[in-house]
Amino acid sequence: MPTRPPRLCGCGLVVASGVQCACQIKRNAERKARHDRDRPNANARGYSSKWREARNGFLAKHTKCVRCGAPATVVNHRVPHKGDKRLFWSRSNWEAVCAPCHNGPIQSAEKKPR
Incomplete structure (x- = not known):
């Protein structure tokens, strides 16, 4: 080859x-x-203990990655919240994904200019 x-x-x-x-x-x-x-730290961006508690509860109910079916470890915001607290806390905007899906294709898509 x-x-x-x-x-x-x-x-x-x-x-x-x-x-x-x-x-x-x-x-x-x-x-x-x-x-x-x-870049502000995670707590300043809204990822506080309140978020961690809500995230853990969501992942307990949604155990599989919606993209590949692997065990979910990350709660992704379908629509990037960019600091909007209403969008940040809207559970209809959350999806359970695995780290490889979140850190690969999802982050790449968010970085593309629109």
């Missing part, structure tokens, strides 16, 4: 196909650190 040839990184290093250069890894880490520094 043919493989793709190595590529030239912007820093001038030759990098194997499908591999990140050290400069790219460093840039990504810096970008993520900037984002985390500016």
Whole structure:
């Protein structure tokens, strides 16, 4: 099976196909650190002990991921609440999902510009 040839990184290093250069890894880490520094903590975003209690109750009743059927571990907001408390607490906006579904396709879809 043919493989793709190595590529030239912007820093001038030759990098194997499908591999990140050290400069790219460093840039990504810096970008993520900037984002985390500016982002409020989970409690400030509404994920308090009251949320954890409601989340645990919801997951006790909805044990399977609605997307793949695996054990559910995350309560996802179908419509991102973006700080709207009514939407945040609306149980009709909640769905039980597994971590791989939440952290993969769901988060990717939320990040796409509309």
